[in-house]
Amino acid sequence: MANINAPKIEYFESFAEEIASKFRRLDELVKHSTSTGDYHEEILRTILRNFLTERFSVKKGFMYAGHDQVSKQMDLMVIDENSPFAYVFKEGDFAVVIPDAVVAVMEIKTCLQKEHYINALENIFSAKSLMTESLFPANLLGIIFGYEGVQDDTLGGWFQDTRTSKFQGNEVMGPDAIMFFTQSNTLLRGNHLASGGHRLEEKYYYQLIGGNNEIKPGMNSQALQISTILQLIVNACRNREITRTGRLNEPSFNLTRTDRVAMTNKRFAFVDGVSEFNIQQ
Numbered sequence: 001m002a003n004i005n006a007p008k009i010e011y012f013e014s015f016a017e018e019i020a021s022k023f024r025r026l027d028e029l030v031k032h033s034t035s036t037g038d039y040h041e042e043i044l045r046t047i048l049r050n051f052l053t054e055r056f057s058v059k060k061g062f063m064y065a066g067h068d069q070v071s072k073q074m075d076l077m078v079i080d081e082n083s084p085f086a087y088v089f090k091e092g093d094f095a096v097v098i099p100d101a102v103v104a105v106m107e108i109k110t111c112l113q114k115e116h117y118i119n120a121l122e123n124i125f126s127a128k129s130l131m132t133e134s135l136f137p138a139n140l141l142g143i144i145f146g147y148e149g150v151q152d153d154t155l156g157g158w159f160q161d162t163r164t165s166k167f168q169g170n171e172v173m174g175p176d177a178i179m180f181f182t183q184s185n186t187l188l189r190g191n192h193l194a195s196g197g198h199r200l201e202e203k204y205y206y207q208l209i210g211g212n213n214e215i216k217p218g219m220n221s222q223a224l225q226i227s228t229i230l231q232l233i234v235n236a237c238r239n240r241e242i243t244r245t246g247r248l249n250e251p252s253f254n255l256t257r258t259d260r261v262a263m264t265n266k267r268f269a270f271v272d273g274v275s276e277f278n279i280q281q
Contacts (some may be wrong), residue, residue, distance in 0.1 A: 012223035012230075015047055019075050019181065023110070023147050031060060041075045041108045042147060045093070048078070051230055055081050056103065056237055061095040063102055063130050064088045071099075071126040076106035078141075078233060080240055084258070099130040104141035112146025112180065117158050120144045121167070121174060135270060139243060141236040142175040143229060149180025152207075152266060156274030167270040171203050174270070180206060184199045184221035187268055204267040 022043050045058045052058065057079045063071040080087055081100035086149070090096075105127045107120035117246060124144070128137035149155070158164075167174045178187040187205035200206065209221070265276050 009217055011156065012227045015050075015226050016080070018047065018145075018223040019043060019226070040110050040147065042093075044106065044108055047226075048076070048230070048233065051234065052237065056086045057081055059090075059093050059095045061097065063095045063099045063105075063127050065099050065130040069130060070096075071130055072123040073128060074105045074123060075108040076104075077102050078104040078237070080237075082244075098135075099127075099140075100135050102127070102134055103139060103240050104233050106143040106145055109146045111148045112144070112150070114158050114161070116146075117144070118161065118163050121164065124175050125166075125173050127241070135243065138172045139145075139236075139239065141232060142177075143232065144175045144178045145229070146178075146180045147182060149183045149185055152185075152274055156268060158199060159268050159270055162272040164270040168272075169203070171270065178226055179223065179229060181222060184225065186225045188228070192232065193263070204269050207268070209262040209264060209265045 006110055041060065045060070048058050059077050059079060060073070060075055062073055063077070077095070077097060079095065080101050080103055081096055083098070086097055086101035088096040088098065105124060107123050109116045109120065112120075121144075124142035124229050127140060128140050131137045131140050150158075163281060175188075176192055179185070186208045188208065189202060190200035190204050190206060191202045193200055193206055208224070241252050263279060265279055266274055267277055
Protein backbone atom coordinates (compact mmCIF):
# COMPACT_ATOMS: atom_id res chain seq x y z
CA MET A 1 0.00 0.00 0.00
CA ALA A 2 1.12 3.54 -0.61
CA ASN A 3 2.50 5.66 2.19
CA ILE A 4 0.54 8.58 3.60
CA ASN A 5 2.70 11.66 3.14
CA ALA A 6 3.93 13.65 6.12
CA PRO A 7 2.01 16.79 7.11
CA LYS A 8 3.71 20.14 6.66
CA ILE A 9 6.07 21.04 9.49
CA GLU A 10 3.75 23.91 10.44
CA TYR A 11 1.24 21.30 11.63
CA PHE A 12 3.61 20.33 14.43
CA GLU A 13 4.40 23.92 15.42
CA SER A 14 1.14 24.07 17.37
CA PHE A 15 2.15 21.01 19.40
CA ALA A 16 5.60 22.47 20.05
CA GLU A 17 4.02 25.75 21.15
CA GLU A 18 1.56 23.87 23.36
CA ILE A 19 4.38 22.05 25.15
CA ALA A 20 6.34 25.27 25.67
CA SER A 21 3.39 27.34 26.88
CA LYS A 22 2.02 24.69 29.27
CA PHE A 23 5.45 23.99 30.78
CA ARG A 24 5.99 27.72 31.39
CA ARG A 25 2.46 28.43 32.61
CA LEU A 26 2.58 26.21 35.70
CA ASP A 27 6.22 26.98 36.47
CA GLU A 28 5.31 30.68 36.78
CA LEU A 29 2.83 29.80 39.55
CA VAL A 30 4.19 26.72 41.33
CA LYS A 31 7.77 25.79 42.16
CA HIS A 32 7.01 22.40 43.73
CA SER A 33 9.13 20.06 41.60
CA THR A 34 7.09 16.88 42.19
CA SER A 35 3.77 18.50 41.32
CA THR A 36 5.07 20.31 38.26
CA GLY A 37 6.91 17.18 37.14
CA ASP A 38 3.68 15.14 37.26
CA TYR A 39 1.91 17.80 35.22
CA HIS A 40 4.72 17.96 32.66
CA GLU A 41 4.51 14.20 32.20
CA GLU A 42 0.76 14.47 31.60
CA ILE A 43 1.34 17.12 28.90
CA LEU A 44 3.41 14.65 26.88
CA ARG A 45 1.00 11.79 27.50
CA THR A 46 -1.93 13.92 26.31
CA ILE A 47 -0.18 15.02 23.11
CA LEU A 48 0.86 11.47 22.30
CA ARG A 49 -2.71 10.24 22.68
CA ASN A 50 -3.66 12.53 19.77
CA PHE A 51 -1.65 10.34 17.39
CA LEU A 52 -2.48 6.82 18.57
CA THR A 53 -5.62 4.74 18.17
CA GLU A 54 -7.39 3.30 21.21
CA ARG A 55 -5.45 0.10 20.64
CA PHE A 56 -2.40 1.85 22.14
CA SER A 57 -2.94 3.45 25.53
CA VAL A 58 -0.54 5.86 27.26
CA LYS A 59 0.05 5.44 30.98
CA LYS A 60 2.70 5.64 33.69
CA GLY A 61 3.82 2.91 36.06
CA PHE A 62 5.87 -0.28 36.14
CA MET A 63 6.68 -3.26 33.95
CA TYR A 64 6.25 -6.57 35.79
CA ALA A 65 7.74 -9.93 34.76
CA GLY A 66 7.34 -11.70 38.09
CA HIS A 67 8.45 -11.49 41.71
CA ASP A 68 11.71 -9.51 41.91
CA GLN A 69 11.47 -8.78 38.19
CA VAL A 70 9.98 -5.29 38.19
CA SER A 71 11.20 -2.24 36.31
CA LYS A 72 11.78 1.13 37.89
CA GLN A 73 8.80 3.47 37.60
CA MET A 74 8.37 4.80 34.08
CA ASP A 75 7.02 8.29 33.39
CA LEU A 76 5.29 7.16 30.21
CA MET A 77 4.48 3.76 28.72
CA VAL A 78 2.79 3.04 25.38
CA ILE A 79 0.78 -0.15 25.90
CA ASP A 80 -0.64 -2.50 23.26
CA GLU A 81 -4.21 -3.11 24.45
CA ASN A 82 -4.46 -6.09 22.07
CA SER A 83 -2.13 -8.04 24.30
CA PRO A 84 -4.29 -10.87 25.76
CA PHE A 85 -3.10 -10.23 29.32
CA ALA A 86 -1.56 -6.78 29.47
CA TYR A 87 -2.28 -5.67 33.03
CA VAL A 88 -1.32 -6.93 36.43
CA PHE A 89 -2.87 -3.80 37.96
CA LYS A 90 -4.59 -0.72 36.53
CA GLU A 91 -6.23 2.33 38.05
CA GLY A 92 -6.70 5.50 36.05
CA ASP A 93 -3.47 6.43 34.26
CA PHE A 94 -1.34 4.26 36.56
CA ALA A 95 -0.64 0.65 35.60
CA VAL A 96 1.56 -2.36 36.23
CA VAL A 97 2.00 -4.07 32.87
CA ILE A 98 3.63 -7.22 31.55
CA PRO A 99 6.72 -6.37 29.43
CA ASP A 100 5.47 -7.91 26.19
CA ALA A 101 2.52 -5.49 26.15
CA VAL A 102 4.75 -2.38 26.26
CA VAL A 103 5.76 -0.79 22.95
CA ALA A 104 7.69 2.27 24.17
CA VAL A 105 8.80 3.98 27.36
CA MET A 106 9.74 7.59 27.96
CA GLU A 107 11.48 9.37 30.81
CA ILE A 108 10.39 13.02 31.14
CA LYS A 109 12.46 15.60 33.00
CA THR A 110 11.74 19.32 33.33
CA CYS A 111 15.40 20.22 33.71
CA LEU A 112 17.64 17.35 32.66
CA GLN A 113 20.62 17.53 34.99
CA LYS A 114 23.35 14.90 35.25
CA GLU A 115 21.78 12.82 38.03
CA HIS A 116 18.42 12.95 36.25
CA TYR A 117 20.14 11.76 33.08
CA ILE A 118 21.83 8.84 34.85
CA ASN A 119 18.53 7.98 36.57
CA ALA A 120 16.70 8.04 33.23
CA LEU A 121 19.31 5.71 31.72
CA GLU A 122 18.87 3.28 34.63
CA ASN A 123 15.09 3.36 34.28
CA ILE A 124 15.20 2.55 30.58
CA PHE A 125 17.77 -0.19 31.23
CA SER A 126 15.48 -1.73 33.86
CA ALA A 127 12.59 -1.78 31.37
CA LYS A 128 14.53 -3.27 28.47
CA SER A 129 16.07 -5.89 30.76
CA LEU A 130 12.61 -7.45 31.20
CA MET A 131 11.92 -8.06 27.52
CA THR A 132 11.60 -11.71 26.47
CA GLU A 133 13.40 -13.54 23.68
CA SER A 134 10.39 -13.06 21.40
CA LEU A 135 10.32 -9.30 22.05
CA PHE A 136 13.97 -8.59 22.76
CA PRO A 137 15.25 -5.20 24.07
CA ALA A 138 15.68 -3.67 20.61
CA ASN A 139 11.90 -3.90 20.14
CA LEU A 140 11.19 -1.68 23.13
CA LEU A 141 11.63 1.97 22.18
CA GLY A 142 13.22 4.11 24.90
CA ILE A 143 13.24 7.92 24.88
CA ILE A 144 14.60 10.54 27.29
CA PHE A 145 12.77 13.88 27.03
CA GLY A 146 14.34 16.87 28.76
CA TYR A 147 12.48 20.17 28.54
CA GLU A 148 15.70 22.03 29.38
CA GLY A 149 19.16 20.63 28.70
CA VAL A 150 22.84 21.45 28.55
CA GLN A 151 25.54 22.35 26.06
CA ASP A 152 27.27 19.66 24.02
CA ASP A 153 30.53 19.63 25.99
CA THR A 154 28.64 19.12 29.25
CA LEU A 155 26.52 16.37 27.72
CA GLY A 156 29.67 14.73 26.39
CA GLY A 157 30.94 14.59 29.97
CA TRP A 158 27.75 12.87 31.05
CA PHE A 159 28.27 10.20 28.40
CA GLN A 160 31.75 9.63 29.86
CA ASP A 161 30.46 9.02 33.39
CA THR A 162 31.69 5.63 34.65
CA ARG A 163 28.08 4.63 35.39
CA THR A 164 27.41 4.50 31.63
CA SER A 165 30.10 1.84 31.03
CA LYS A 166 27.56 -1.01 31.07
CA PHE A 167 26.00 0.47 27.92
CA GLN A 168 29.26 0.49 25.95
CA GLY A 169 28.95 -2.33 23.43
CA ASN A 170 25.42 -2.91 24.70
CA GLU A 171 23.79 0.27 23.43
CA VAL A 172 20.53 -1.54 22.65
CA MET A 173 19.81 -1.44 26.41
CA GLY A 174 19.97 2.36 26.45
CA PRO A 175 17.67 5.05 25.05
CA ASP A 176 17.01 5.25 21.33
CA ALA A 177 16.64 9.02 21.46
CA ILE A 178 17.58 11.86 23.81
CA MET A 179 15.83 15.19 23.37
CA PHE A 180 16.45 18.64 24.86
CA PHE A 181 13.36 20.60 23.84
CA THR A 182 14.30 24.23 24.54
CA GLN A 183 17.77 23.75 23.06
CA SER A 184 16.25 22.24 19.89
CA ASN A 185 18.70 19.40 20.39
CA THR A 186 17.83 15.78 19.57
CA LEU A 187 20.20 12.80 19.54
CA LEU A 188 19.19 9.63 17.68
CA ARG A 189 21.05 6.35 17.83
CA GLY A 190 22.50 5.43 14.45
CA ASN A 191 20.16 2.53 13.75
CA HIS A 192 17.19 4.94 13.64
CA LEU A 193 18.67 7.21 10.97
CA ALA A 194 18.55 6.55 7.24
CA SER A 195 22.17 6.47 6.16
CA GLY A 196 21.75 8.20 2.80
CA GLY A 197 25.13 6.84 1.80
CA HIS A 198 26.74 7.81 5.12
CA ARG A 199 28.34 5.26 7.40
CA LEU A 200 26.38 5.42 10.65
CA GLU A 201 27.26 3.19 13.59
CA GLU A 202 24.71 1.92 16.09
CA LYS A 203 26.91 2.77 19.06
CA TYR A 204 26.72 6.51 18.32
CA TYR A 205 23.99 9.03 19.02
CA TYR A 206 23.96 11.49 16.13
CA GLN A 207 22.89 15.09 16.67
CA LEU A 208 20.12 16.38 14.42
CA ILE A 209 20.17 19.84 12.91
CA GLY A 210 18.76 22.21 15.50
CA GLY A 211 21.30 21.38 18.20
CA ASN A 212 22.99 24.52 19.58
CA ASN A 213 20.92 26.78 17.32
CA GLU A 214 22.12 25.21 14.05
CA ILE A 215 18.66 25.55 12.53
CA LYS A 216 17.81 25.15 8.86
CA PRO A 217 16.34 28.33 7.34
CA GLY A 218 12.56 28.31 7.43
CA MET A 219 12.37 25.31 9.75
CA ASN A 220 10.79 25.28 13.18
CA SER A 221 13.34 23.03 14.84
CA GLN A 222 11.22 22.25 17.90
CA ALA A 223 8.38 21.18 15.62
CA LEU A 224 10.86 18.96 13.81
CA GLN A 225 11.86 17.41 17.13
CA ILE A 226 8.25 16.64 18.01
CA SER A 227 7.48 15.10 14.62
CA THR A 228 10.65 12.98 14.76
CA ILE A 229 9.91 11.63 18.25
CA LEU A 230 6.29 10.93 17.32
CA GLN A 231 7.48 9.11 14.20
CA LEU A 232 9.71 6.87 16.32
CA ILE A 233 6.71 5.93 18.49
CA VAL A 234 4.42 5.36 15.49
CA ASN A 235 7.13 3.16 13.94
CA ALA A 236 7.39 1.20 17.19
CA CYS A 237 3.64 0.56 17.14
CA ARG A 238 3.83 -0.48 13.49
CA ASN A 239 6.75 -2.82 14.19
CA ARG A 240 4.85 -4.41 17.08
CA GLU A 241 2.01 -5.26 14.69
CA ILE A 242 4.47 -6.84 12.25
CA THR A 243 6.15 -8.79 15.07
CA ARG A 244 2.86 -10.20 16.33
CA THR A 245 1.17 -10.97 13.01
CA GLY A 246 3.92 -11.05 10.40
CA ARG A 247 2.02 -8.52 8.29
CA LEU A 248 0.77 -4.94 8.26
CA ASN A 249 -2.61 -4.29 6.66
CA GLU A 250 -2.49 -0.51 6.88
CA PRO A 251 -0.57 2.03 4.79
CA SER A 252 2.55 3.54 6.35
CA PHE A 253 1.89 6.89 8.02
CA ASN A 254 4.88 9.21 7.91
CA LEU A 255 4.90 12.08 10.39
CA THR A 256 8.26 13.38 9.23
CA ARG A 257 10.10 13.28 5.92
CA THR A 258 13.67 12.14 5.51
CA ASP A 259 14.53 15.39 3.74
CA ARG A 260 13.68 17.26 6.93
CA VAL A 261 16.19 15.33 9.01
CA ALA A 262 19.85 16.30 8.78
CA MET A 263 22.79 15.87 11.11
CA THR A 264 25.47 18.10 12.57
CA ASN A 265 29.03 16.76 12.62
CA LYS A 266 28.77 15.75 16.29
CA ARG A 267 28.10 12.31 17.70
CA PHE A 268 28.03 10.91 21.24
CA ALA A 269 29.00 7.51 22.62
CA PHE A 270 28.94 5.98 26.08
CA VAL A 271 32.34 6.21 27.81
CA ASP A 272 33.89 7.99 24.80
CA GLY A 273 31.78 11.16 25.07
CA VAL A 274 31.35 13.64 22.21
CA SER A 275 33.39 13.59 19.01
CA GLU A 276 33.26 15.09 15.55
CA PHE A 277 33.04 13.13 12.31
CA ASN A 278 32.92 13.78 8.59
CA ILE A 279 29.25 13.71 7.58
CA GLN A 280 30.26 12.76 4.06
CA GLN A 281 32.21 9.65 5.08
